Amino acid sequence: MNSVQRSILFSAADRYGSLALFIVATAVLARLLSPAEFGVYAVVNAITAVIGASFQEFGGGNYLIQKRELSPANVRSAFTVALGISIAIALLLFVLARALSDLFAEESLKRGIEVSALNFLLAPFSGTISALLRRDMQFGTLALCNFAASVAVALVSIGLAIAGFSYMAPVWGALAGSVSLTLALLASHRDFGALRPSLHECRDIVSFGLYSSGVSVINVFYNLAPQLFLARIMDFMSVGLYSRAINLTQTFDKLVTQVLNPVIMPVIVARRQAGDDLKAVYLEAIELLSAAHWPFLIFVAIMARPIIAIWLGETWLEVVPLVRLLCIANMALFAACLSYPMLVAVGSVRDALVSSFISLPPSLLVIFAASFFGVQAVAASAVLTLPFQAAVAIYFIGRHLGLKPTDITRTLMKSGIVTVVTAFGTSGCAALTEAGMLTSLGGLASGLGVAALCWWLGLLMTGHPLLHHLHVAAAGLARVAPKLRPSRSAL
Structure with missing residues (x-):
């Protein structure tokens, strides 16, 4: 395995x-809290995420990753800017x-x-x-730290829900996860010199952060806006239903995209520095992503009813049409995870902000208009808005890489073709399930x-x-697996 494949393997272990x-x-x-209670938690999460995204990209991770030559002064200044802004956000909340x-x-x-503000x-x-x-x-180190945090979130959330903490159970769970992650990272890194206050490079950080935070806040607000609109115009039960539908729809992101996200930016920046053709890199990436992304979403759409019945229970079946x-x-967002890293790699983070403001x-x-007609209308509006956003993002990337519509097609x-074949086979099983010939499981x-x-x-x-790529990954795993087994001498 090369370094990229190892990185993806560890990232996959982390995310899975x-x-x-x-x-x-x-x-x-889902069996301890009602949709309305989930709705309250979803709105708390949305409010804190939107306000946080407004400022946190100043000195955030993307600045540290994309910097060609990273000095200790860069790191300390980035940390100091982030700390000052985070304290301000917590007080503001x-x-x-x-x-x-x-x-x-x-x-x-x-x-x-108030409790969520402590995360900042x-x-x-x-x-x-x-x-x-x-x-x-x-x-590898990052995966262990993130997993420890996820265990803390799950245990605290479930324990407090059983104890009757209602919507506050996942709120306290999220805070427990933040504490666990911070302690685990501090214990693994041990270079506390990087966390000393400094403002030596703050001008460079703010210059990058103006565009990066703009991209972050408008995208975060857009993703969470349906829940905020529904909470203000409809009711918290609608928010809870929409939130659960989004969670299932975004399973591919958790399985694949979030595995790749930590690796994409460093890899693209490295290939740019190596002089690789970024157009070829982009086309290869969207071909691979779409072959997994589209079939997965089609499968979830067709099998939504049994998935919801098993995962959340029969009381949540109103979520099924929203999921579909x-x-x-x-499906229009097959290349979304590449847009921002590509524009940063070609030195045009400004275009990332401009494209977001256009779309x-x-x-x-x-x-907003759809939210007056109910939660299903909000879900249906995505069929119009997401393809439009994807087209705008690809246009801006195409300007820098010389892409033509025929290249994408x-x-x-x-x-x-792979997606159509997958849908054909899945539909038969869904029809048998709907007819009652098969149980949900x-x-x-x-x-x-x-x-x-x-x-x-x-x-x-x-x-x-x-x-x-699947054959290469399988071969790499086969080579790694024997090294992970204890030797006879150690037994």
Whole structure:
């Protein structure tokens, strides 16, 4: 295995371990908390995330990763800027907690916002060390720290929900996870000199942060806006339903995209410095991503009913049509994880902000209008807004890489065939389940097996490049596996 493959392997172990805990914790919490209680937690999370995103990219991880020559002064200045801003955010949230709870006519939001604000006091420590580990490709250490944090989140959230803490259970759970992550990273890094205050390079950090934070805040606000609109216009039950639908729709992101995200920026920057053709890199990446992304979303859309029945329980079946609409819409975002790293790599972080300002405000207007017609209308609006956003992002990337529409179409053709073949096989199992010939568990198990077989056949039929990468990964795992077993002499 080369360094990139090892990094992806460790990142996968990190994300899959955390995802397994998330699935179990969510299944348990769905049976302990009502949709309305989930809705209150979702709004608390949305408010703190939007306010945090407004400032946290000043001195954030992306600055430390993309910097060509990183000096101790850069690191200390980035940490200092992040710490100062995070303290300001925490204080701002404490001051605004009452006003925000009044805005949404929900008294319980105040306490949740105040507790969530404490996370920002820890973020500069964990964020700085995490960025340094990512830059140095130390994903094994990062995986262990993140997994420890995920265990803390799951245990505290479930324990407090059983104890009757209602919507505050996951809020306290998130804080416990932040504390655990920070302590684990500090114990593993041990270079506390990087956390000494300094403002020597603050001008460079603020210059990068102006654009990077702009991209972050508008994208975070857009992603969380449906929940905020629904909470203000409809009710917290609608927020809870939409939040659960989003969680299932974004499973691919947790399985694949979030595995790749920590690696993408360092790898693209490294290949740029090595003089590689970034156009070829981009086209290769979207071909591989789409061959996994599209079939997965089609499978979830078709099998949404048995998935929801097993995972969340029969009381959450109202989520099914929302999941199907969101899965179809999210197929447009097959290249989303590449957009920001590519624009940073070509030295145009400004275009990342411009493209967001072009695509997201009109999308927000569509979502706002749809929220007056209910949660299903909000989900349906994504079928219009997400393809528009994807087209704008690809246009800006294409300007720098010399991409043409025919390049994209030709690159995605094989992935489209693989998706159709996968959908054909999955639909048969879904029809048997809907007809009552298979139980939810039996239908999901058979659908998963048939979908995997059809997906593999589709890759073989088209000779998709993803096959080669899967073979390389399998060979690498086969070589690594014997090294992980204890030797006889050690037993």
